[in-house]
Amino acid sequence: MENWRNVVLACVLSLLVLFGWPIVANHFFPPANPPATKIVKGKSVPLPAPGATPAADAPAAIRAREVVLKDSPRIAIDTPRLRGSINLRGARIDDLVLATYRETIAKDSPPVRLLSPSGTADAYFAAFGFAGDGVTTPNDQTLWQTQDSLLAPGKPVTLTWRNDQGQLFTIKLSVDENYLFTIEQSVANLSGNAISVRPWSLVSRTGHSKDPSTWTAHTGPIGTFNGATNYDVNFANLDGQEPGFFARIGGTTAKAGTNSFSSKGGWLGFTDKYWLTTIIPDPAKTIDANFRKGEGDRYQADFSAAPVIVPQNRVARSTSHFFAGAKEVTVLDAYKKNQGFANFDRAIDWGWFIWFEKPIFNVLDWLFKLVGNFGVAIILLTCIVRGLMFPIAQKQFASMAAMRAVQPKMKELQEKHKDDKQKLQQELLALYQKEKVNPLAGCLPILLQIPIFYALYKVLMLTIEMRHQPFVAWIKDLSAPDPMTPLNLFGLLDFTPPGFLAIGVLPILLGITMWLQFKLNPTATDPVQQQVFSIMPWIFMFIMAPFAAGLQLYWTVSNLLTIAQQKWLYSRHPTLRAQAGKA
Template identity: 80%
Template sequence: MENWRNVVLACVLSLLVLFGWPYVANHFFPPANPPATKIVDGKSVPLPAPGATPAADAPAAIRARAVVLKESPRVAIDTPRLKGSINLKGARIDDLVMVSYRETIAKNAPPVRLLSPGGTVDGYFAAFGFSGDGVAAPSDQTVWQTSDTVLAPGKPVTLSWRNDVGQLFTIKLSVDENYLFTIEQGVANGSANAIAVRPWSLVSRTGHSKDPDSWTIHTGPIGTFNGSTNYSVNFKDLDEGEAPRFNSTGGWLGFGDKYWLTALAPDQSKAFEAGFRRGGTDRYQADFSTAPVVLQPGKAITTKSHFFAGAKEVAVLDAYKKHQGFVNFDRAIDWGWFIWFEKPIFYVLDWLFKLAGNFGVAIILLTCIVRGLMFPIAQKQFASMAAMRAVQPKMKEIQERYKDDKQKMQQELLALYQKEKVNPLAGCLPILLQIPIFYALYKVLMLTIEMRHQPFVAWIKDLSAPDPMTPLNLFGLLDFAPPAFLAIGVLPILLGITMYLQFKLNPAPMDPVQQQVFSIMPWIFMFIMAPFAAGLQLYWTVSNLLTIAQQKWLYSRHPGLIAAEGKA
């Protein structure tokens, strides 16, 4: 009766974990990217990007992008990484695509669009201007004159506009080979009176980020002020009427998606006032301005700032932090508290990827390195497990003798552990050491664009998305899409099998409840891991296989332990 009650209790606990985990995971550990492919007739077929910007002539568009782009004069943007244009009406960078990245893994997929003119679907742009006292400043309707028709690396463009009283405003734009625009805003006072003028810059976007904002991955408003990166402001705060403002010297602010970023970076040596706000219908703004400067007649002033618009590539962000002095710019990626451990894991994985040419192979090599470094610890774990196997008959005898006196049983067991020099918790150390490595790999696969759309072999075309092949629809042969909760891919199944085999090599717990939990745990983890990135599933499965091989090898070196197990 007691054993039956234990079995029921183990099953109830397992069901609670199985059905309760999705609610916990969605908040603390959101699953992987949406599937990049589905399996049809046993073959991988690319899926459209969920929430991708509709085409200019799509019904969802407020106005066709192609029409809006033709309504005002423009300066073309042509760099190795970016294509687009600058709107001379209002001095806006509002048309930008990233040619290095595609919406999906399909060969004919369009490049990812980051910026789009206001009045179109997903309007998203940066604007630059001036305000002040005694100034007839340009407005969002002002059409600027341009010094050239193309902005490219090494070929800056200057926009200019003069008002009726002789005050000249200029905006000189430069761009590098990656994603950084340099903005030099100038004012020359050709009037007869002194003026007070202040330049400003803003980023405006329509709607929330299409990437979820969670406990482990922040998307939305982001910035660094007074040396500290702020992840606490989100779109919901702005929806509720909050408009946080910050005063800082050095820093930056903007909007971050999982992989993309727009950020304004003022002169890092000067004080500025900045913040976020909501304006109009479903529009959000990040802006900054510097203190007003008084210009006497005949005087001029120029202020310099930067605008980043592109992919959050680790090396690029690190370089801008180092060479441009942007404080904490690498924190545009929400590494969290364990950045000191996660970034080294990323660097090793990225190096292995460049070495092997395949990201799945890189994960396998990383797994081998981790297991190799942990081999001495694993040997100690094995020795502890072997010792525990040897003393199990004595443990069982104590449990039978003192089954009615739990306190006395614990005292005798502790005395036995001391006498035999065994530690029942020693076997947990490798598992505890694996947790930060696994979490770091989770963050790397979830956050870094270097891992986006990276294939492995056969049907696995994106290791940052779940394994798409599931036996529930006969591996795509049936025209049936199982619910996400049940769509268990091949890799999660292999993970469950290898975990089961690994547990079979470990000493069986004396407690019947623990025995039942450990026997069910591999299959629970099979369900838990199904929505996670295939790269994580690959890492865990290979780690299990290496552990099994290691245990088999150690048993072959110490055959006496098998005899001890038999006696136990």
């Protein structure tokens, strides 16, 4: 009867984990990238990216954008990483694609479009201008003049506009080899009176990010103010909703509606999982910054500097920057170091454990550059981790052998004091001290694996360096789940299983290797533990199925190395090996 109760309890706990985990995971952990491929008749077929910019051969979308682009004169943008144009009406950077990134893994996939002009379905742009009291300043309909025809590295563009009061406004734009624009704004006061002006910059976008914002990966409004990066403001706040429970207990600074900040330096803008647009003021100047909701589905991040008095026949100047591009780790780090952009590396939501996650990324990135394949790099990283933990594994197995040796004495104590739990605990503690064994020593390798596993999870989820990285055969994207599942006979049947049941080859291998690993361990004395350990590998097979293939690969290889370690260490601990053989 007792055994049946234990079996039922183990089954109930397993079901709670199996069905409760998706609810917890959806709240705290962002899902893997959408599948990059679909297995059709055993072959990988590229899939379109959900919500991505329509392909170049989609007439309806192209006509709409081309019509808008022809509405006003433009200056071309051409760099190694960016293509697009500047709108001379309103001095906007509103047409930008990332030349080195594609929407999907298909060879003919169009480049990722980041910015689109106002009037298109996904309007997203940056604008720069001036405000003042008692002076006519340029607005969003102002047509700026220029003698330049191309913005490229080493080839800046100068825009000018003169009002009828004797002021000349100038915006000089330059761009580097990556994703950073430099904006130099100046006002020449050629009138007979002093004027007060202040420069401003803004980023405007239509709609929410297509990447969901979760507890561990923020998307949406983002900024650094007075040296602290703010992940608290989100689209829901700007829509007028109060912060949720988890935000409130975290001490959030967000509020419903417009969120305003006064800061010395810093930066602000909008982030997606992989892409970032942000305006960056002079680090030495104090600014007023805002996240706000505009008309319809428009959102805006903006800042303005303090008003400047410009005497007659004098010029006032200010410099700011605009970043629009991919959140590449080395690029963000370089801008933080060389340009002095505070916490710019925090545009990637590393979280509290950045001190551990970035070294894991650096090792993985170094291995990738060494071997040229991220899957092989993950395998090598797993070997390094297991190698570093090998001395701990030796102690773990020695402790397991010692625990097995004292099992008969423990059973005697359990029989002797079965009606006195307190006395039993005291006697067991005394036995552990006498025999110099630690029942918790076997948990240490597992506990040490948790931060490494979580760090790799964050790297796979957030770093663009992992996006669309293939491994072998059918695995074309290590940041997406394994697409090869036997539930549709590896693509031979024309249906796609739901995410919860789409168990790929790697999750199956993970479950099998975990089962083999548990089989090599000494059998637990507690019947409930025995039942849990027998079911756990297959539960984890379901739990890990929606995660990134790179994470599944890491865990599977780690299990294989653990099995090899166990085989070798059993040869050094005959007592433990004999017990495993009996099991």
